[in-house]
Amino acid sequence: MNASTDSAAKEAIVSVRDLHVTFTAGKKPVEAVNGVDLQVARGETVALIGESGSGKSVTLRSLLRLHPARHTRIEGRIEVAGANVLSMGSRALADYRGRVASMIFQEPLLALDPVYTVGAQIIESIRRHENISTADARKRALELFERVRIPSPERRLDAYPHEMSGGMRQRAMIALALACRPQVLLADEPTTALDATVQIQILLLLRELQRELGLAIVFVTHDMGAAVEVADRFAVMYAGRIVEEGPTREVIRNPRHPYTLALMQARADGAMEKGARLASIPGAPPDLAHLPMGCAFAERCTFAQPACLQTRPDAVELGGDHRARCLRTDATIQFGRPRMERPAIPA
Amino acid sequence: MNTNVSLTLPAPTAKVEAIERSPGFWSGVIAKLMRDPVALGACAVLFALILIAVFAHQLVPSDPYQTSMIKRLKPIGFDGFPLGTDELGRDMLSRLMLGTRLSLFMGITPVLIAFVIGSGIGILAGYAGGLINTLIMRTIDILYAFPSVLLAIALSGALGAGIGNALLSLTIVFIPQIARVAESVTTQVRGRDYVEAARASGARPFTIVRVHVLGNVLGPIFVFATSLIAVSMILASGLSFLGLGVRPPEPEWGLMLNTLRTAIYTQPWVAALPGVMIFITSISFNLLSDSLRSAMDVKS
Numbered sequence: 001m002n003a004s005t006d007s008a009a010k011e012a013i014v015s016v017r018d019l020h021v022t023f024t025a026g027k028k029p030v031e032a033v034n035g036v037d038l039q040v041a042r043g044e045t046v047a048l049i050g051e052s053g054s055g056k057s058v059t060l061r062s063l064l065r066l067h068p069a070r071h072t073r074i075e076g077r078i079e080v081a082g083a084n085v086l087s088m089g090s091r092a093l094a095d096y097r098g099r100v101a102s103m104i105f106q107e108p109l110l111a112l113d114p115v116y117t118v119g120a121q122i123i124e125s126i127r128r129h130e131n132i133s134t135a136d137a138r139k140r141a142l143e144l145f146e147r148v149r150i151p152s153p154e155r156r157l158d159a160y161p162h163e164m165s166g167g168m169r170q171r172a173m174i175a176l177a178l179a180c181r182p183q184v185l186l187a188d189e190p191t192t193a194l195d196a197t198v199q200i201q202i203l204l205l206l207r208e209l210q211r212e213l214g215l216a217i218v219f220v221t222h223d224m225g226a227a228v229e230v231a232d233r234f235a236v237m238y239a240g241r242i243v244e245e246g247p248t249r250e251v252i253r254n255p256r257h258p259y260t261l262a263l264m265q266a267r268a269d270g271a272m273e274k275g276a277r278l279a280s281i282p283g284a285p286p287d288l289a290h291l292p293m294g295c296a297f298a299e300r301c302t303f304a305q306p307a308c309l310q311t312r313p314d315a316v317e318l319g320g321d322h323r324a325r326c327l328r329t330d331a332t333i334q335f336g337r338p339r340m341e342r343p344a345i346p347a
Numbered sequence: 348m349n350t351n352v353s354l355t356l357p358a359p360t361a362k363v364e365a366i367e368r369s370p371g372f373w374s375g376v377i378a379k380l381m382r383d384p385v386a387l388g389a390c391a392v393l394f395a396l397i398l399i400a401v402f403a404h405q406l407v408p409s410d411p412y413q414t415s416m417i418k419r420l421k422p423i424g425f426d427g428f429p430l431g432t433d434e435l436g437r438d439m440l441s442r443l444m445l446g447t448r449l450s451l452f453m454g455i456t457p458v459l460i461a462f463v464i465g466s467g468i469g470i471l472a473g474y475a476g477g478l479i480n481t482l483i484m485r486t487i488d489i490l491y492a493f494p495s496v497l498l499a500i501a502l503s504g505a506l507g508a509g510i511g512n513a514l515l516s517l518t519i520v521f522i523p524q525i526a527r528v529a530e531s532v533t534t535q536v537r538g539r540d541y542v543e544a545a546r547a548s549g550a551r552p553f554t555i556v557r558v559h560v561l562g563n564v565l566g567p568i569f570v571f572a573t574s575l576i577a578v579s580m581i582l583a584s585g586l587s588f589l590g591l592g593v594r595p596p597e598p599e600w601g602l603m604l605n606t607l608r609t610a611i612y613t614q615p616w617v618a619a620l621p622g623v624m625i626f627i628t629s630i631s632f633n634l635l636s637d638s639l640r641s642a643m644d645v646k647s
Contacts, residue, residue, distance in 0.1 A: 066547060098548035102548055103548075105544055129549060177548070
């Protein structure tokens with residue numbers, strides 16, 4: 001390992017090495033995540049992008065070890081703020097959750113307890129981690145509500161989740177996640193359940209909080225548009241692996257993994273002509289209980305060669321912190337943005 | 348030079364909003380019940396019955412234990428006995444009023460005890476899941492396999508007659524039913540996002556059970572338990588009817604129904620009165636639990 005990666009690893013607040021998550025509840029073990037490496041620096045926002053079942057949420061939940069221990073096998077190494085998450089005892093784990101890293105969920109109506117007021121839930125969370133009085137905790141909750149810009153915060157603290165609008169609930173959820181001043185914020189599709197105008201407000205809020213508080217954010221989404229708004233770095237996942245990773249601009253302009261390329265082309269751009277066919281990726285993601293021997297995307301890939309079916313490709317460094325796990329990065333180079341017109345992928 | 352330029356900020360206008368506070372969960376439920384005429388009616392009936400039970404000795408028009416061979420089995424409206432007399436010439440109205448005590452007691456107590464024990468067992472099984480769940484719930488299923496009437500009679504018969512044993516057997520009958528409901532609700536709640544969110548914010552299992560599971564589970568179990576009070580009363584009456592519960596001469600509706608059954612051809616209306624009381628009470632409990640169920644639905 002050279003010096004530059006060493007210093008990068010030192011700065012990283014989240015460091016995931018060769019993570020494997022296997023669910024053993026069913027008849028066949030399901031390899032939801034196989035071999036994820038991820039580094040997130042302090043104050044950096046990383047978007048994990050991929051379709052359903054690509055393992056992005058599983059990776060995120062592993063960071064808090066939220067999977068039921070009974071039916072899950074986690075291998076590899078997860079370090080957050082210098083602590084080894086996978087070796088923590090139950091008490092250390094509970095102290096770590098919420099305090100060092102906390103999570104925002106997709107559907108705030110379901111993630112907030114319906115029988116308690118939002119304020120009570122925030123106060124409970126603060127008092128779980130800090131030995132302070134209810135009055136002080138309430139004061140902090142009020143500050144948090146102001147910080148996430150909930151109008152008339154004093155009154156909203158005493159509101160039940162169902163009495164708030166969707167955007168307000170997600171703001172409250174963010175306030176709850178930030179209650180104990182965590183260093184890492186994990187967001188599991190935080191805007192998917194919201195309508196379009198509210199989505200942007202929440203994304204901007206996250207961005208702002210991240211700057212103000214120096215948070216590291218790991219952000220799971222399948223919405224490219226949302227990811228571009230907030231993320232410094234993209235990590236594209238497919239079948240439990242990160243297939244391409246790099247700075248947002250770089251990945252967007254110059255996608256090098258055929259899967260990322262296909263995702264970009266499958267986007268409905270604003271300028272899509274009426275009647276034009278929306279590009280789609282043929283086939284379906286592989287069955288995670290029977291992963292192919294070679295590259296998991298090979299079957300659906302237009303660039304696949306016989307070699308792709310034989311070996312799982314290692315990461316190819318493409319310069320500028322940009323990596324792709326593909327044997328054919330030479331074939332995808334021509335589809336980058338620098339050219340004005342993107343040639344269509346040969347069918 | 349003075350750089351501290353004082354800015355005149357507009358006076359805070361937050362006063363207006365601070366007044367309107369959102370009502371608590373239970374006060375919301377009560378407000379909804381107050382708007383529900385059926386619930387109000389049921390509550391009024393039950394409240395009246397409880398008043399009668401508490402002040403029975405002060406309220407009874409005549410001695411409920413005073414027998415008279417001359418005045419036995421008199422019809423409703425007989426002079427001095429507004430609801431007639433029973434087979435030993437005792438005043439039916441007084442006996443029905445005093446009977447409210449034991450009948451309500453026999454209806455509510457077993458359910459209350461079973462509510463505490465059954466909820467505990469069910470929540471434990473539901474939250475623990477896996478092997479513990481299987482062990483607890485399959486054991487519960489053994490008891491559940493018997494029809495409740497049969498189980499109550501068998502247990503009472505085995506334990507011997509008497510109020511204490513009748514209460515015990517009824518409690519045992521209700522524990523599996525409540526535990527089942529508790530287990531299924533807890534299993535549902537355990538999988539909810541807010542439980543995972545609580546875990547993600549560092550809550551320990553005990554806190555999760557105490558705050559999030561109990562808070563969401565007790566309501567539905569409570570509603571179910573309310574509906575069991577009617578069943579408990581009927582079963583208790585049944586046990587008394589069979590001579591396994593309350594012993595004469597104590598007045599209890601089921602027992603009265605039993606002793607008066609021989610008079611069904613001579614004074615059918617008088618003989619039916621304890622049954623009418625059982626009916627009124629149990630339907631009030633059922634209607635109340637129905638209203639409670641809809642009032643506690645947060646989303647409506």
